[in-house]
Amino acid sequence: MVKIAKILFPVAVPEPFDYAIPASMKLAAGDFVYAPLGKQAKLGVVWGFGEREDIGKLKEISESKPCRSLNAEILKFINFTAKYNCALQGLVLRMVLRSHKALEPSPDVTLFTPTGEQPAGLSATRKRVLGLSDIWPARAGEIAKAAKVSSSVLNTMAKAGFLEKFTAPLDPPFDMPDPAHDGRAFDLTPRQISAGEELQALVRQQMFNVALLDGVTGSGKTEVYLEAAAEALRAGGQVLILVPEIALTQAGLKRFEERFGVEPAQWHSAMGDAARRRVWREVHGGRARLVVGARSALFLPYADLQLIVVDEEHDGSYKQDEGVIYNARDMAVVRGKLAGAAVVLASATPSLESLTNARSGRYHHVILPERPGAAIMPEVALVDLKDHKPAPGKFLSQPLIDGIGQALTQGDQAMLYLNRRGYAPLIICRACGERLKSPDTDSWLVQHKRTGRAICHHTGFSMPMPSACPECKAEDALTPVGPGVERVAEESALLFPDARIEVLSSDTAGNPERIRERMGAMAAGEIDILVGTQMVVKGHNFPHLTFVGVVDGDLSLGGGDLRAGERTYQTLVQVAGRAGRAEKPGRALIQTHMPDHEALVALAAGDREGFIAAELGMREILGLPPYGKLAAIIISAPDAKKADEFAKKTLNAAPRADGIEILGPSEAPMAILRGRHRRRLLIKSEPNVNLSAYMAIWKSRLRPPHKTKLAIDIDPQGFM
Numbered sequence: 001m002v003k004i005a006k007i008l009f010p011v012a013v014p015e016p017f018d019y020a021i022p023a024s025m026k027l028a029a030g031d032f033v034y035a036p037l038g039k040q041a042k043l044g045v046v047w048g049f050g051e052r053e054d055i056g057k058l059k060e061i062s063e064s065k066p067c068r069s070l071n072a073e074i075l076k077f078i079n080f081t082a083k084y085n086c087a088l089q090g091l092v093l094r095m096v097l098r099s100h101k102a103l104e105p106s107p108d109v110t111l112f113t114p115t116g117e118q119p120a121g122l123s124a125t126r127k128r129v130l131g132l133s134d135i136w137p138a139r140a141g142e143i144a145k146a147a148k149v150s151s152s153v154l155n156t157m158a159k160a161g162f163l164e165k166f167t168a169p170l171d172p173p174f175d176m177p178d179p180a181h182d183g184r185a186f187d188l189t190p191r192q193i194s195a196g197e198e199l200q201a202l203v204r205q206q207m208f209n210v211a212l213l214d215g216v217t218g219s220g221k222t223e224v225y226l227e228a229a230a231e232a233l234r235a236g237g238q239v240l241i242l243v244p245e246i247a248l249t250q251a252g253l254k255r256f257e258e259r260f261g262v263e264p265a266q267w268h269s270a271m272g273d274a275a276r277r278r279v280w281r282e283v284h285g286g287r288a289r290l291v292v293g294a295r296s297a298l299f300l301p302y303a304d305l306q307l308i309v310v311d312e313e314h315d316g317s318y319k320q321d322e323g324v325i326y327n328a329r330d331m332a333v334v335r336g337k338l339a340g341a342a343v344v345l346a347s348a349t350p351s352l353e354s355l356t357n358a359r360s361g362r363y364h365h366v367i368l369p370e371r372p373g374a375a376i377m378p379e380v381a382l383v384d385l386k387d388h389k390p391a392p393g394k395f396l397s398q399p400l401i402d403g404i405g406q407a408l409t410q411g412d413q414a415m416l417y418l419n420r421r422g423y424a425p426l427i428i429c430r431a432c433g434e435r436l437k438s439p440d441t442d443s444w445l446v447q448h449k450r451t452g453r454a455i456c457h458h459t460g461f462s463m464p465m466p467s468a469c470p471e472c473k474a475e476d477a478l479t480p481v482g483p484g485v486e487r488v489a490e491e492s493a494l495l496f497p498d499a500r501i502e503v504l505s506s507d508t509a510g511n512p513e514r515i516r517e518r519m520g521a522m523a524a525g526e527i528d529i530l531v532g533t534q535m536v537v538k539g540h541n542f543p544h545l546t547f548v549g550v551v552d553g554d555l556s557l558g559g560g561d562l563r564a565g566e567r568t569y570q571t572l573v574q575v576a577g578r579a580g581r582a583e584k585p586g587r588a589l590i591q592t593h594m595p596d597h598e599a600l601v602a603l604a605a606g607d608r609e610g611f612i613a614a615e616l617g618m619r620e621i622l623g624l625p626p627y628g629k630l631a632a633i634i635i636s637a638p639d640a641k642k643a644d645e646f647a648k649k650t651l652n653a654a655p656r657a658d659g660i661e662i663l664g665p666s667e668a669p670m671a672i673l674r675g676r677h678r679r680r681l682l683i684k685s686e687p688n689v690n691l692s693a694y695m696a697i698w699k700s701r702l703r704p705p706h707k708t709k710l711a712i713d714i715d716p717q718g719f720m
């Protein structure tokens with residue numbers, strides 16, 4: 001028998017391929033190699049070994065790459081993620097290998113820094129160089145540009161002893177977080193300290209453990225889980241803190257720095273190649289000890305992971321909906337298990353799945369029932385829009401207007417929440433009734449007044465706002481229908497002409513720095529009324545904010561989404577929770593057409609238990625998570641007939657099994673997207689069924705025809 005190697009490539013392949021091993025080559029699982037794939041030698045990873053009688057025409061590995069290997073833990077994690085989510089193994093590996101350059105050691109660069117020598121009679125050029133501040137140490141090119149000198153001047157100055165010239169790595173290591181550092185301006189409360197100690201005890205066990213840190217908004221969950229992080233850092237381990245992508249753009253990061261004295265390593269989708277390479281390499285080498293990142297940070301190659309925190313664990317942005325479809329919250333628990341690490345799921349509004357696990361004893365349940373000090377929870381009330389109709393063409397009812405007015409009179413701030421970007425969600429022609437639709441997609445164009453454009457929020461299609469109706473050519477007949485944040489801000493400005501009003505949504509705020517800056521301005525009291533989308537919901541403390549108005553509390557209710565009630569409840573608790581920190585009591589008003597909806601009634605009554613009981617009761621009857629499992633198949637094709645045909649074939653290929661119920665095929669809620677017609681099947685199973693395995697068998701029986709696509713979504717969250 002001849003030993004062969006199984007090599008996985010970071011491309012769309014379902015499993016590793018077999019290769020012959022050159023006689024002189026020593027290999028272990030996790031090693032990087034180059035091996036021929038198609039016409040070229042490609043970078044792959046040794047996944048394991050096998051034996052063959054005869055290696056015949058088997059291709060040989062070209063060369064091994066001398067660099068640190070991937071450890072067994074991440075290989076297992078890739079295998080599990082692929083299997084559980086019915087995804088291609090190679091594509092999961094690709095999520096791990098986000099930076100090939102990170103496999104090379106950091107190249108050195110030459111840097112200059114002043115020696116302190118500054119004799120009289122320096123030339124003007126040299127004076128300009130030594131007069132630079134905030135730049136040192138710096139590369140020759142940077143100095144030359146800043147001081148407007150030629151680079152050759154720098155070498156002369158180094159020879160003359162005015163500058164020191166030295167080499168250093170291009171990607172410097174991250175500063176070590178110091179668990180003993182504590183630059184916070186406040187003390188933890190006794191309850192926070194004891195909750196922190198509970199989590200520390202779990203970390204100290206150095207084995208897999210999950211805790212749900214369940215604390216009301218403003219109860220100091222971050223401070224508490226940072227104590228768990230301190231424990232893992234003291235033990236020499238690595239800590240990963242997952243946050244919703246949006247939170248990375250906000251000032252929450254400052255709290256990590258205050259606690260540990262250094263900025264953590266950050267990982268998110270918008271980072272550049274250089275930053276990516278540096279973080280990957282330092283995490284792989286075990287030198288980056290504290291990582292704060294969006295969901296994809298879970299796929300970094302940690303050397304010694306001892307704690308994973310999933311902050312705002314209920315948040316929908318942990319679900320990746322394209323490519324490899326997975327839920328980072330659930331995969332974090334798996335990763336913790338493989339690493340033998342503690343996992344902390346933190347939320348003011350935990351998902352029903354996590355709550356059920358906590359109540360059944362599978363997870364530890366650490367509860368923070370109150371806000372610290374004198375801070376009290378905001379008073380929440382519903383405004384029935386049937387009784388309090390806004391003026392025609394307006395969207396704010398009198399109680400909301402009064403609430404804003406009262407906050408401003410007291411010198412406080414108000415916030416209006418509406419999860420709709422732009423000016424109006426719909427543009428309609430008064431002459432012919434035409435609604436402006438996104439090309440080849442089942443959604444309306446949204447009017448953006450600030451940019452003067454009509455935009456599709458699903459595909460990104462955008463065009464200048466037309467002056468005439470594209471259908472009947474009537475001039476000035478296009479009318480905005482419904483409110484977006486820009487329109488609510490406009491209405492507020494008419495009502496409160498002296499107020500400083502600001503709109504904050506992903507498209508108005510632009511880059512992360514700008515968002516951080518505007519959030520800072522809000523915290524500093526430089527804004528009177530903040531009108532915002534989802535972006536303003538999370539985590540930020542505004543000490544002078546005492547009134548929150550929710551313009552449309554019904555927005556995500558209805559629509560047939562199984563989690564609609566849960567998500568509405570969670571979002572509104574978070575929004576209302578922005579009001580009243582520190583010593584000032586806060587108030588939140590929610591406008592609604594459905595004042596009897598159980599999520600809203602529970603919210604107004606502050607009755608979380610009541611909401612959970614009702615929601616769980618409904619899911620138990622329907623056999624939905626956490627009482628059953630769910631998967632979806634999405635089929636898409638260039639035309640409706642092809643989509644229908646393949647959807648029918650898919651249904652006919654379903655394996656027979658007990659405890660499985662198949663719904664559909666039916667049109668997906670977004671029936672046409674970017675010109676592709678979409679059909680959906682929903683698969684419900686009893687809790688003891690291995691749904692991933694069932695779906696894998698089903699998938700193996702299907703061969704989508706040319707241009708038809710099939711995607712499997714295990715544990716779907718929303719239904720698009």
Ligand SMILES: [Zn+2]
Pocket residue numbers: 429430431432433434469470471472473474477
């Ligand atoms: Zn028209």
